[in-house]
Amino acid sequence: MIGWTATATAVTWPTAICEWSPGRPSTRPMPDQFTLADSAAQLVLKRTALRPKIGLVLGSGLGAFADSLTDATRIPYAEIPGFPRSTAIGHAGQMVIGQVTSQAGSVAVAAMQGRVHLYEGYSPQEVTFPIRVFGRMGIRAVVLTNAAGGINLSYSQGALVVIRDHINLQGSNPLVGPNDDRFGVRFPDMTHAYAKEYREIAREEAARLDIPQHEGVYAGLLGPSYETPAEIEYLRRIGADLVGMSTVAEVIAARHMGIKVLAISCVTNMAAGILDQPLSHAEVMETGERVKTIFEALLRAVLPRISADVSS
Numbered sequence: 375m376i377g378w379t380a381t382a383t384a385v386t387w388p389t390a391i392c393e394w395s396p397g398r399p400s401t402r403p404m405p406d407q408f409t410l411a412d413s414a415a416q417l418v419l420k421r422t423a424l425r426p427k428i429g430l431v432l433g434s435g436l437g438a439f440a441d442s443l444t445d446a447t448r449i450p451y452a453e454i455p456g457f458p459r460s461t462a463i464g465h466a467g468q469m470v471i472g473q474v475t476s477q478a479g480s481v482a483v484a485a486m487q488g489r490v491h492l493y494e495g496y497s498p499q500e501v502t503f504p505i506r507v508f509g510r511m512g513i514r515a516v517v518l519t520n521a522a523g524g525i526n527l528s529y530s531q532g533a534l535v536v537i538r539d540h541i542n543l544q545g546s547n548p549l550v551g552p553n554d555d556r557f558g559v560r561f562p563d564m565t566h567a568y569a570k571e572y573r574e575i576a577r578e579e580a581a582r583l584d585i586p587q588h589e590g591v592y593a594g595l596l597g598p599s600y601e602t603p604a605e606i607e608y609l610r611r612i613g614a615d616l617v618g619m620s621t622v623a624e625v626i627a628a629r630h631m632g633i634k635v636l637a638i639s640c641v642t643n644m645a646a647g648i649l650d651q652p653l654s655h656a657e658v659m660e661t662g663e664r665v666k667t668i669f670e671a672l673l674r675a676v677l678p679r680i681s682a683d684v685s686s
Contacts, residue, residue, distance in 0.1 A: 415510035433520035443472025478678035498548035502627035523645035572636035579675035590615030594622030
């Protein structure tokens with residue numbers, strides 16, 4: 375049995391009577407997503423003295439950055455209430471709370487070493503639950519990273535691309551259903567989904583580090599199959615520079631909660647039909663390993679400046 379709970383001012387998440395014991399059904403409702411996220415956040419914060427204001431989501435082949443955090447506390451997703459567990463190769467499946475050290479000083483962050491995807495069978499609400507937890511932890515900015523296929527012919531394998539905007543072709547949205555006003559408004563504005571000032575910071579720091587600068591539009595598809603050459607041609611014609619299977623839902627949930635976003639794609643392969651060769655996840659992992667040094671250097675340069683913004 376599923377029922378919606380409503381008041382005159384807000385509609386809350388569905389309550390599901392789904393607990394079971396032998397002999398009779400339970401009538402005890404399950405907690406709503408806000409309550410679950412708050413409980414998960416409290417568990418995480420009890421494990422560490424740090425109070426990060428920045429969250430990181432590290433995509434395929436990019437999770438090694440979390441291994442470099444100092445004063446780190448590592449919490450497997452399986453120990454966090456309600457947290458989905460990653461099944462994708464290259465996603466370690468743990469949250470790491472620690473310090474990112476650089477010449478500019480130390481910045482406390484909460485890093486997701488791996489994410490979950492719609493193609494794993496999770497709902498949009500489950501995919502974005504970690505972002506909800508970030509919000510309840512007091513996170514005010516997130517840096518999302520992913521592995522993407524390059525559509526723009528000016529990109530090369532291994533390029534780092536700051537996402538300017540996205541096209542949601544995943545056929546879903548994490549905000550579908552009753553809105554919980556405790557998270558955010560019913561119709562959040564997405565005009566500036568990717569914070570302009572953070573994109574400028576990333577470009578400036580890339581130039582200082584002599585990293586080639588790229589900015590583009592990310593098309594989010596469902597997966598898990600890679601796109602066909604015809605689909606890539608279609609994506610190019612509608613304005614996409616990159617294509618991947620993540621990130622979009624996380625951005626929507628973050629903006630719903632007022633969390634500012636910077637997103638960086640690593641072009642781990644050129645999209646189908648651009649090169650006369652098949653695509654493989656092994657190539658994704660190999661490219662992530664190859665570019666991790668410059669990727670980590672860019673993150674270390676960007677994070678202190680974002681920290682200054684969220685701490686002001």
